[in-house]
Amino acid sequence: MEYSNGPVCIKDLERIASKVMPSGAWGYYDSGANDEQTKLDNMTAFDKYRLHPRMLRDVSNISTATTILGQPVPTPLGVAPCAMHKLAHADGELATSRAASQHGGVMILSTYSTTSLEKVIAQGNSNMQYWMQLYVYKERSVSEQIVRRAERAGFKALVLTVDAPALGRRLVDARNKFNPPAHLHLENFIDPEIVNNPDGYGADLSKSASETFGATFGANGDQSLSWENGIAWLKSITKLPIIVKGILTAEDTRLAIKYGCAGVIVSNHGGRQLDGTLASIDALPQVVEAAGDKIEVYMDGGIRKGTDIFKALALGARAVFVARPVLWGLAYNGEAGAKHALDLLQSELELTMMLSGTRTIGEIDDSYILEPESRWVQSSVRRQQKKVNQLRAKL
Ligand SMILES: Cc1cc2nc3c(=O)[nH]c(=O)nc-3n(C[C@H](O)[C@H](O)[C@H](O)COP(=O)(O)O)c2cc1C
Ligand SMILES: CCCCCCC(=O)C(=O)O
Secondary structure, X not given: OOOOOOOOOHHHHHHHHHXXXXXHHHHHHHOOOOOOHHHHHHHHHHHHOEEOOXXXXXXXXXXXXXXXXXXXXXXXXXXXXXXXXXXXXXXXXXXXXXXXXHHOEEEEEOOOOOOOHHHXXXXXXXXXXXXXXXXOEOOHHHXXXXXXXXXXXXXXXXXXXXXXXXXXXXXXXXXXXXXXXXXXXXXXXXXXXXXXXXXXXXXXXOOOOOOOHHHHHHHHEXXXXXXXXXXXXXXXXXXXXXXXXXXXXXXXXXXXXXXXXXXEEEXXXXXXXXXXXXXXXXXXXXXXXXXXXXXXEEEEOOOOOHHHHHHHHHXXXXXXXXXXXXXXXXXXXXXXXXXXXXXXXXXXXXXXXXXXXXXXXXXXXXXXXXXXXXXXXXXXXXXXXXXXXXXHHHO
């Protein structure tokens, strides 16, 4: 698809990626679980929160600088962990890492990266923090060695994904009988020192092609993982801060505090795991309230515009992460495309801040947002409904 001046929003990138990617890979990136209710809710739920901007403030200088885990970063916008960036572009995670470095902030690298963690972090600079995403395996030594490598390479935190004891049921992948192309490798498992049977972990994806890769995923993960045997174990083997990804409730937030986590990511895995949960943005307030000032709260899921980022920050997220938009950028034009996706979101955030009368991230709070139950939103909804009814009556 041709855009004379290039894609001007994330939706443009999505359309292009859907055209240029092979259908199996596109389906894998795009799909949510089951009816995809949660995947869709993640995006549409933002619409319920209306902005409540203030005028006539000096907005000649806007800064998106903030701190994450006590370290300064130029922006609260980061890259969520995604498996297999080489499905989008041959340069894969190297391109994403270079793009993210020009932009600054946090990049979370998936364990199921198609580029080794050492190569990915080598593309970074002082504007960047890299966090390593983990799944905990039955064979704990495999997880432990990934932790050791991440520590040696300079990753600043570990992100334990807790919403995937098994892969969600993604009907598109099932229909497509999707398996990644055989030439791709899950490079973090290609290390004879750490994994006795790298192919058992899908390292050589051609070897797992006879079964679905979801089965490969499920076979190794420790489904008995719990707060006691998982978080406490991880804390016993590393000094890196632990962030738990996939939290949707106040109850689990309190447990994350109890077990000494540094932060939680409010996430439903982009709607790819349990279909029917709350949209991330709707789950955020209860997590923020339970977290107080004890741990940092981040969120991902459905962010496609600068106003979405602003709304998440207003509801208490310290930072937000995007997955599919970056993959779409990568599919469009490798490193430049991934950077384009991040640049679009960053510039839209800056514009939203300016138009809302906020100059710093610290100024953005819930006074800039009207929650769905607010009487102003309700009366606007009622007025719209009345117009719809009048139009219907004329038909
Ligand atoms: C193709 C794809 C692969 C993903 N792989 C991982 C992964 O390896 N580990 C993980 O914790 N989350 C993974 N996720 C979930 C994302 O980190 C994130 O939670 C979610 O996609 C955010 O929603 P968004 O895509 O609407 O931005 C993946 C998501 C996608 C779309
Ligand atoms: C054997 C590779 C499985 C990768 C699963 C990654 C993931 O979390 C996803 O949502 O997809």
